[in-house]
Amino acid sequence: SIFGGCRKGVVRVVDRGCMFYAHKRLIEINLDKLKIAIFGKKENFNKNEVYMVGKFEIFVRRMAKVSVKSIFGKYFKEENCLENKVKIMDCAVDCKKIQNFLFCLCKKVLGSVFDFYNFRILKGKLGILLKRNRFEIICKNDLISYFKINNLKIFEFRKCLRSEYLQRCRYFCGLMIFLFNNVFIPIVSQYFYCTETSFSKYKIFYFTKKIWDFFSKRYFLNNLSNFEKVNINCEEYSPARLIPKKDGFRLITNMSYSVAGKRSMNSKLRSIYDILKNDTIDSLKNSVIKKKQIYQKFTSYTKNIEKDNFILKIDIKSCYDNIPLKFLKKILNISFKSTKYCIRKYCTISKSDKEYKIRTHRICGKTRLPFLELIKNKTFKKNIIFYDNVFDEEFDKKKMINFILESMNKNIIKYRNKFYLQKQGLPQGCILSSLLCSLYYDWLDEKFINKVFEKGVLIRYIDDFLVITSDMNEIINFLKVTQNMKEYGIEFNFGKIDSNFGIENLIKANFLEFEKIEKLRNINAINRNRNTNEQRKLEISEIKNSKENISNTFVSWCGYKINSNLSIILDIDYDYFTYSLVYNFVKPGLSFKNKIYFYFNRHSSEIILNQNNIFLKKNIYDIFYNFYKKIKLFLQRADFINSGFLKNLRKTSIYIFYKILQRKNVNIEYNCFYQIALYAYKMARIYQNISK
The missing domain is CATH 3.30.70 (Alpha-Beta Plaits)
Structure with missing residues (x-):
């Protein structure tokens, strides 16, 4: 279909996401599986391949003899001790120590595979596994780069032809994928709890399972006042997990989780959310949802x-x-302005950078209208196909209110294979909350x-x-x-x-x-x-x-800093800035370039970029500086740096940002704007990443 042809999947050769699963992944080392991972289903081996199999047999025997549990107990004796530890964040294990622990195991079992130089490179690859952001992947190039493949002990002779060298690269890549998926990742997931936090962007923190179980269980038991244990297996539930805060935990429920192929609760509530938001967003008085409302x-x-x-x-x-739910029905009756509603969903298909993109759009209304009349304000867009007949449904006010109340009062969560009914408050993770x-x-x-x-x-x-x-x-x-x-x-x-x-x-x-x-x-x-x-x-x-x-200090609120004269600047936290960028390893340069417009459009709020703000130029500088720091992070992870591409990024960013300011009626001289951009570029020190 046209929809299937538009979507292209990304192959993740290393299943790094398994580290974040709740269940333990078993360490399975089997010679037959290892041979399949490296050679495929090949049965007849030549002389060089037989030599390699012999080296792999030594590795499998050593792996069967080594006691990972005892080494872990000795290595992390202090981290497993509960004395003088009050908060969960005091117990976070340093990534370097886990890296050294895995490297210690490697030296015990992989001596028949790696030489001294390649062992050092392998240690760096273990650091990549542990230190990358929550949503970053490890591709094949990350696994085999910088290794001297001909120096590996699994190959009988160092010198070889070009064709044989390429074959060796394929064999070694298969070995590395096997080691990461079947040795390193299972060890990490078995002995450590890996999670992001509520304050550190996408940075990953590691805790020993013993410490995590102690603190998380104590927190959950102390905060069961809002929950009641259910002794039956429930068909509809939301899995819950705890993520660390600076002073404790936060309970997050995944109400977008689908159980046994059924629609998730958030999926069922999505249309009601669109209707309620469309009806109430302009009538809110002190509450704000969008940045535009803050400016107003x-x-x-x-x-x-x-x-x-x-x-x-x-x-x-x-x-x-x-929040007490007893007032919810009265509030919903006031909030819904009509008794009947209609939701119309359609798709747009557009071509961008030789790829087709599909986007889904929803239109809320009180009556059904012809499709062409609904999209008449959007037809000025060029090179876009509007596709109808995707979704069309009517909603009744009373039924929607009853469904909302039922979903709030019967919110069942699953935590540590046990079911709990939430007795009070709004569920965390609900689209309506x-x-x-x-x-x-x-x-x-x-x-x-x-x-x-x-x-x-x-x-x-x-x-x-x-x-x-x-x-x-x-x-x-x-x-x-x-x-x-x-x-x-x-x-x-x-x-x-x-x-x-x-x-x-x-x-x-x-x-x-x-x-x-x-x-x-x-x-x-x-x-x-x-x-x-x-x-x-x-x-x-x-x-x-x-x-x-009254002092001249700024008060931080919702990503902004406000002073007594109501002049506003951006509130940027650089403590975890390194972990704010997710590097796309598939066409990274093109992917980053496509995000330029979205970055500047998202940060160009009227509340900081208006003529009445005395810090207008400072805010422009901060937006540029923040963007160029992201470029620096991007270049640090790139395989190579193209100076022409970097100049093009700088030129494009200046052009796009200035056009956005013009559209928002922000009057600033172009020469002044250009000098601000150049100064931000200089202060970000991107040039340090470019080899002259």
């Missing part, structure tokens, strides 16, 4: 404001888990919070609250109102509070004593009352309602 909230507030503003950023503790959360908090705003703000404004992205006001009393009243809303799931996480008037420096205890919130009105003295038998409480005697306390 800021511009509406900044029309008649004073220069200095108090800014408070705070988020809710266990946001999804604490973020939207329902925004609708719920908007409903609470109408009920309790909006009356607090006369001069100021409240902007919220899911559970991240941002309060901006010129009157300190509004912040105090906001904290007073929300302190009594625990029954509604409102409990702030004061460990993540941030402000430009110093309140985060005052909150050193576990929680604020809000009964004395009136004393926050003047900041002159701080009286700390500590009781060793109870939780520490911080009594703040005075907070002064004066703009003298």
Whole structure:
């Protein structure tokens, strides 16, 4: 079919994804399997191949004798010890130590295959296996590059003809694939738990199974208040897993998981999500979903404001888990504007870089319309085929509400082969959760919070609250109102509070004593009352309602930094920047070049790129600098560097970004813009990667 012809799969010669599976992969070393992996189904061997088989027999015998478990126990004795370890992130195992552990095993069993030089190269390949990002693969070129293949001990003679050398390369590639898929990856998956975290992009962390089981089991048992164990096998469930945070864990459920070929819960809810989002996105008041909405909230507030503003950023503790479902039906009845809806799905087929691409589009409406009328605003696009008759379905308001309530109240998760029913809160991993959360908090705003703000404004992205006001009393009243809303799931996480008037420096205890919130009105003295038998409480005697306390510091919120004059810059975290790029090993240069437009379009938000922002040029510089740092990461992983390709990337990036700014009506002289781009390129120091 045309759809099948458009999609091309990527062959992963090394099944690196097995390291992240929950089940243990057995270490299976068999001479027959090894011969099939290297020689195929060949039965008659020549003299050189018989010599190779003899070397492989030595390897198989040594592998059968070696005790991987005992070596692991001695090598990671300290990492398996639980003493003085409080947090799971304190127990992460260094990749270099795992690399040395695998290399130690290699020297014990692969002495009949590798010489000294090639052993050193093999150690580097083990580092590639462990240090690559979560979604990066290992291709054939990664496996055999830099090896001196004729020096390997499996070959009887070093010198050979060109045709025989190519045959040796194929044999060695088969051996390396076998070693990685049947030795190294099974050992890692059997003795270590490999996972990404909630804060480190795509970086992989490794924990010994003993340590991971201890901390994860303790966390899950301590947080079972929202779950009830189910003693029957369920046909419909969502697999759950824990991912580490800096101070604990986060429970993630995969509601896109399909059980026994049935549709996943997210797949069933997708059309309802599109309808609900289409109906409510423009009616949200304090909650925002898109960056464009953030810009609209800021511009509406900044029309008649004073220069200095108090800014408070705070988020809710266990946001999804604490939302009571008893109010959900009432909120949904208000949110759906009509009783009948229709979803129309169609596809577009376009050609790009000698490949066909298929994209699926959805249109929400209240009545059925002819297909040509639905796409009349999109027909200006060229070289695109619009394909109809893919999906067409009608929805009823009452049925949708009942289905949402049923899916929220009967959310069953599977964790460690046991089933649990979620009793309270919205499920993590559900496509509807973020939207329902925004609708719920908007409903609470109408009920309790909006009356607090006369001069100021409240902007919220899911559970991240941002309060901006010129009157300190509004912040105090906001904290007073929300302190009594625990029954509604409102409990702030004061460990993540941030402000430009110093309140985060005052909150050193576990929680604020809000009964004395009136004393926050003047900041002159701080009286700390500590009781060793109870939780520490911080009594703040005075907070002064004066703009003298406003500092020039920026407050971080949703990827941005905001100061008292509401000038905004990008908030870029370079700690894990190295792990933000996923290198495509199939046509890497073309793949990276195709992402240029999407990168600049995604980062060119009106909230940072507008004429009223005094940091406009700084934001342009930061976007360029961030992009050129990604180019540097790309070049560090590339097999070779083409200086002409690099110049073309720089030229294309400047052209695309300037066109985007023109489209967004951002007026900046081209010469100034060009100089900013050149300076960012210089500061990124890409030229260090190019051999002169």
